[in-house]
Amino acid sequence: MATTDMERPGGGGFGTRSWRALTAVPRSWNRFWRRVALYMPKRLYARSLLIVITPMILLQSVVAFVFMERHWQTVTVRLSQAVTRDIAGIIDLLDTFPQPDSYAQIIRIAQERMSLKIDLLPAEPLPPPGPKPFFSILDQALSSEIRKQINKPFWLDTVGNSNIVEVRVQLDDKVLRVFVRRSQAYASNTHIFLLWMVGTSLVLLTIAIPFLRNQIRPILQLTEAAESFGKGRPMPPNFRPRGAEEVRRAGFAFIQMRERIERQIDQRTAMLTGVSHDLRTILTRFKLQLALSGSKVDTEALSQDVDDMQSMLEAYLAFARGEATEDPGRFDLTSYLDKIGEEARLRKRKLKVTLVGEPEVHVRPNAFARLLQNVVGNAFRYAKEVEVKAVHDRGMLVVMVDDNGPGIPEEKREEVFKPFFRLDEARNLDSTGTGLGLAVARDIARSHGGDIKLSDSPLGGLRAMIRVPA
Ligand SMILES: Nc1ncnc2c1ncn2[C@@H]1O[C@H](COP(=O)(O)OP(=O)(O)OP(=O)(O)O)[C@@H](O)[C@H]1O
Ligand SMILES: [Mg+2]
DSSP: OHHHHHHOTTOOHHHHHHHHHHHHHHHHHHHHHHHHHHHSOOSHHHHHHHHHHHHHHHHHHHHHHHIIIIIIHHHHHHHHHHHHHHHHHHHHHHHHOOOHHHHHHHHHHHHHHHOOEEEEEESOOOOOOOOOOSSOHHHHHHHHHHHHHTOSOEEEESSSSTTEEEEEEEOSSEEEEEEEEHHHHSOTTHHHHHHHHHHHHHHHHHHHHHHHHHHHHHHHHHHHHHHHHHTTOOOOTTOOOOSSHHHHHHHHHHHHHHHHHHHHHHHHHHHHHHHHHHHHHHHHHHHHHHHHHOOHHHHHHHHHHHHHHHHHHHHHHHHHHHHSOOOOEEEEHHHHHHHHHHHHHHTTOEEEEEEESOSEEEEOHHHHHHHHHHHHHHHHHHOSEEEEEEEEETTEEEEEEEEOSOOOOGGGTTGGGSTTOOOOTTTOOSTTOOSOHHHHHHHHHHHTTOEEEEEEOTTSSEEEEEEEEO
């Protein structure tokens, strides 16, 4: 059935072809737009300017073109026609009244009635044709009209004196020289129209640009606020929803969302603290009762469990406390790397550190130190050889921690991030671990707007990659 084939791109026969025909146009259209988008400016401000300016220029170009083509040309041709008609009339008069004393009358009539200043030169060859102006419809219109209406050798100077056009026509025994005002033969105020057009659009633009900027600023501020919240930094102090209604609504929605999230974090922290605290009290009582019960043989395993539980609770409490809003500040990678160098020496581990880029990063210092400590501490705990490489570039910090330990099988790499999850006990010779380290580390990385990824290391063990905007 054709319809089902069309719905299914893989279908055979007629259906496939019609499917292709149907999708071909949108697909090439999409490709076209993707290419256009590639060359488009990326920022909102530049794009909005483009949206305002492009139609304006397009409209003006079309109007200017049509105007030049139709109006300007037509008017100039008409005016040239009229002037040429006057000149032709004068020539006719000269032919009809060839007596030299009537010339003065003709010259007077031409001056008074036609605003043409004429004089008669003795018969001598016309000057060689002057250089043609590059862009002159006047020259073309006048030439073609003289050729049409008078049909005698003529010489034309539309370039020379800017306000006056000079025409010379070779008559039988003399040369007629006519000075015409340029405005008489030419739609000369056209450029004023263009000037008005360009001028008003410039004025419009100078008004529109600040308005546009004002409309866009609230969007940029909202972006900034959302970004810094995502990175766990405090909101810019001057942030308050402004601008067009939709933008303001988005701003208020963002503030509400932020408050909700903060409330949730607070609740979680409070609950964790409460539970841990209550349990700790009970555990202390447990320990006390165990100690008081006397018979050591039976209770040894039990009190070990109680100790474990207590250390877990301590870890949780520390975590919950640490989560409570710490202000962002400066963190010096160099001194931190020195510190782990010291730790490696004490624990007799082979350590190689590399730092590329600015050593100072902008994070929540204590939380961030805990994040690094948990990951590097794991490497020290589970391996003999460790490599730490930090790259700080364009607002992004990437810390890669490689080790040559047993690594973590791929299918377990998500699970180890769960609280209290530890891999097989055999490898955990050091029994003090609670299995919270990576959970806390990921939490901190994410609250900074980053994350941790685990993979295979070239050293043979685990590679932990921490990426945090800093
Ligand atoms: N570099 C590593 N190499 C091999 N296994 C690792 C490595 N890092 C973590 N693991 C495994 O992942 C588990 C979870 O690690 P996590 O740091 O969360 O807990 P932990 O180190 O056992 O305890 P702690 O809460 O003291 O950090 C560990 O028990 C260990 O089995
Ligand atoms: Mg750990």
